[in-house]
Amino acid sequence: MSSVKITINNQTVHGNTRELLLDQLEQAGFHPEYQCRSGLCGVCRCHLLKGEVAQLDALALTGKNEILTCRTIPKSDVELVFSYPISCSEEA
Numbered sequence: 001m002s003s004v005k006i007t008i009n010n011q012t013v014h015g016n017t018r019e020l021l022l023d024q025l026e027q028a029g030f031h032p033e034y035q036c037r038s039g040l041c042g043v044c045r046c047h048l049l050k051g052e053v054a055q056l057d058a059l060a061l062t063g064k065n066e067i068l069t070c071r072t073i074p075k076s077d078v079e080l081v082f083s084y085p086i087s088c089s090e091e092a
């Protein structure tokens with residue numbers, strides 16, 4: 001497992017290249033929106049500004065540079081932007 005930095009709306013936390021982004025964001029104290037957690041609804045969508053990810057199978061549509069955090073694993077340091085305010089309740 002490699003360590004990566006995950007930057008979300010200008011806040012940076014430590015992550016890894018093994019777990020889904022949605023799970024890692026929640027473990028870091030963020031509360032991103034989600035519903036299905038299986039790539040169907042698209043609610044967990046955000047923009048990928050920088051970095052590489054592995055996008056697992058999903059049915060929800062995504063636009064250019066959009067990812068589904070419930071079906072995505074980071075492969076490098078990543079920078080994400082959500083279309084709504086998201087804060088971290090814990091120091092990372």
Ligand code: FES
Pocket residue numbers: 033034035036037038039040041042043044045060068069070071
């Ligand atoms: S939570 Fe439904 S697609 Fe991610």
